[in-house]
Amino acid sequence: MIFTTRTAILFPLAWAAMAAGMVLAANPPFDDLRKQAPIHGDAVAGASKAATCAACHGAKGIAVAPNFPNLAGQSATYLYVQLRAFRGGARVNPVMQPLAKTLTDHDMRNLAAHFALLPGKAVSRAAQASSRGSILFHDGDAALGVPPCQGCHGIDGRGPRPDRTSTAPQPAWSSFPVLAGQNAPYVLTQLKAFRDGTRIGTSNDKVMQGVAHDLTIADMRALAGYVSRL
């Protein structure tokens, strides 16, 4: 076997170039929730930290204005990962981000456990089964490529009922929010944020970005109105 001097020169140069490039790159803040396990926290300890939250979300987790989300009865894991996203920058909000940065991981778990135990908002007007919002929520729209919301948020909007017998990889079900009784303006704002790409910092946001991509504003309003009455 004969190897030329060119081989002898190129070989170390190639490896040197490889070694020179081995610097890891920094990525924008992103919170991958696909392996998120259900969280546990001390609801009593959380209650002691909830005073600041009450200014917007109400003392009992029912928002003081419909542009804020109700937290009462929400999935604890969902609340925790949202606080974590605010703190890490994966979810952007000028009010929530500074507040979340003052919290420890324990604080966030405890707060989430506290709000999850509070009773959800009572619905004053029943949702209409034949409305556009109902159709989208339960059946989706195959023509638009919109999947039904109930698949992840539960048939009644109160959280998913996972198939425990399946051997396929399972989503982090506990990280999906309860939608029943959520304030319609807040839901509408979030759907727009998903569609516009301003809320895409978590893997769940990526799912919702795809869902909202093909929704019209009218459909978003219909959906927001429907879930607020569930």
Place this chain on the structure above:
Amino acid sequence: MRKLLVPSLAVAIAAAFVGTRAWADSTDSARVGDIQYGNALDPTGWAPLLWADPRGFSWLHAGMMRTPSGVLYPYPPRREDAGSPLYKNSDWVYSGFLQLGYLHVGGDTQAEFLRQYAGWRDGLAPGLFALYADDPKTGQYLEFRGSRLSGDDQYYRLRSGQYGVYKVEAFYRDIPHHVTTSAYPLWNGVGSTDLTLPAPLMPGGSTPPEVAAVEKTRPRQTVGATRRREGLGLEAKLYRDWSGYISIVNEKRTGNGLWGGPMYLNYILEDNGGALETVRPIDFTTTDVSMGLRDAGTVWQFQLNYTGSFFRDHEDQLNFQSPFALRNVAGVPQVANIHQGQFSLEPDNDSHNLRAELSRSLKWNGQLSLATAWGTMRQNDPLLPPVTCTGTGGVFISPSADYTFNCANWNTGAALSRQTAGARIDTGLLDAKLTLRPTSRLGWHAGVRWYREDNKTNYLAFNPLTGQYGYIAENGSQGSIIPGQIGIFDPRNPLFASYVTQVRAIPFGYSDTVFDTGVDWRLGENNTLNLTYSFDRNQPKYRERKRVNEQRIKLAWVDRAIGKGTLRVDYEFAYRNGGPYNYNPYELFYSTALPGFVTPPLGNVAFTTDAMRKYDLANRVEHKFHATLIYPIGATATISAIVYATRDDYAAAIGRQATRNRGFDLSWDWQPSPMTSMNANLGRDDSSLDFSNVGDNENVTGGPGRGDPSLGGPLFPLANQWQGIDHERDYNAGLTLRHDFGRVRADFSYTYTYALGRIGYAFASAGALPITQQPFAGDVGNGFPDNHYHINTLQLGFDIAFSRMLGLRVFDVFETGSFADWHYLGLQGNLVIDHRIYTDLGPQPHYSANLIGVLLNVKL
């Protein structure tokens, strides 16, 4: 009814959100060209684009889904969230990739196995250029992909269309096929149709030492061809469920190939006859056309399709000169001086096929499918005259034993019964199939298929100038060495009135009728049984049997209850028999069937032994077994194992007697995350072929018993029988590992291939050997030396990202191999042996080569 749709929705969303764009090949009826585009640098054609998306398969869940059998799906390739707009406010977005850099090949760069299908060369090489653009609003798209290693190793493909409306595809590619890189052709004019001897060699006037001396001065050459393929295809929706398609592909092969020459008498007549390995030109064009209409309705489906194939060989013949003189073994010396030859190369030919298919959906989830087709294959090239010699050929012994012929009577088209071939084969097909699945647990199907090949070729080898039949053998050289062995039958000349030779083309054809039926039965949730039966009646024309029946039964069992794995076990049994076996069905096409043929007093020499059974017609019992186990290990790994065995036993004392094949494949796949994947595989395959034959007793061919075809008779004595066993054993193993560190991605692969070939034999006595008078007859042993083929390939590569747009690929491939083939033994430095001239020295016994590449990766 509203149902909880979680499981199915998860899959649907997963597919919707982390899907790939068009970075994948697919098949369809209008496809032109090849399904796979790639080259030795990247056989997949997509490797730089196939790094797994770190986001995984789905935003919904971590880990990968498995197929229903339990195999992990691969993670989808990385893609950008969105391409760049083509221009400001454009709905079209695009993304692309360019890989361009320098390749350097070192070591034994001319090794045959390194270059067999690769056009490696030092220099700049665009490893891959890929561009994709689409308009999500309209569904229009445009995709281009290309790569170039050298002028004869490159491909480019353009696809465009609008989803659900139309698509257009065009491609161009060159593929090298190197037969040998160590050829030393003796002749000038390699690649042309005229091979001439270099000075000072003289046609018909050179001695073996003179030829050998010149041969040693000939330069080393590569023999091979390049396939240039180009094509264009269009498929479009026409009206409602109707669509149409048309495609045309043109392939041009240019180059040269190892070829033959005379192969006559030198082994038994020293310093006479000849065996020449020449080089022929390759200059073919094949144009394939396909067009059709299709109705893909929900109840009725219909398709009408035409395919045409047009082959053109731009070189009609190969002429060569032989340096050696012929010497007649009896009669007046130097009757002829035939020192040239001519081969007719492949004729132009056309093929047409028209096919119609009609299907209807039935209740019970049924389907009835009917198909019919008609085709014709034709070639009508001008025929070449039987010889190119001039003067008088053959052997003159005495006026009553004048075995000469006048070349002038045979060297023009006037010596032929017709001027063009007039060859034609028509085909017909009828096919019907019924499938029913009345319940989810039970399915049944039945079908009948009839196919016929009707060969209408009718050529008679008759020379109107002489009134003789047959074809002058070996350009007249055979009959110029052995008196009377000219190859012709002449009913008016007692010297040739008993000569047995083929005088007509045999119009081989057949009809084949197959009936098959089967049932699928699901037993519970985890077990499925499948039983199929088929009966095949083949009726060949002008063959040893007029009817061959084969019955086949297959039982398959699929079990999904072994852990989370899937086990498939198939067993198949087939039995073939048929009508009476006629060891010589070709009588009609030989001179023995012509008026005026005089049967010798002792009869004709038997055509072959009546114990011969040709393998495609012999009675046969076949067993096949195949088992596959796919077993998931946790959530990230899969083990798969395949074991198979086939056994065929032929009822033949002479001919093929048995074949055996068995082997296994083991594979382990591991995908712990989108960033890491690993595969290890190991396989072994053993096959054997047992066959037997009997040498005719040369002492009887001229005496009593010459017409006796029986095995053990005077012409085919048991003492002349021999047995051969051909063994082949192949091993392969491989290991691949890919890991994405973030800015640096590494890939490693190792492949090992080993093939061992061993031919053993046994014989009853030296009478079984073809050359009994050679001194080595007693030293032939019981087998040929082993052949082996051994290759190790190691590849290590790194992709380094400098920025989102710019990166570098650095890789090294080291390959080493060894090769041995007894066919090439004794040729090293000795390509001329008596009157035998060889061209190919054979592959390098050992080689090592190294390929280094430094390629710039640019995302567009």
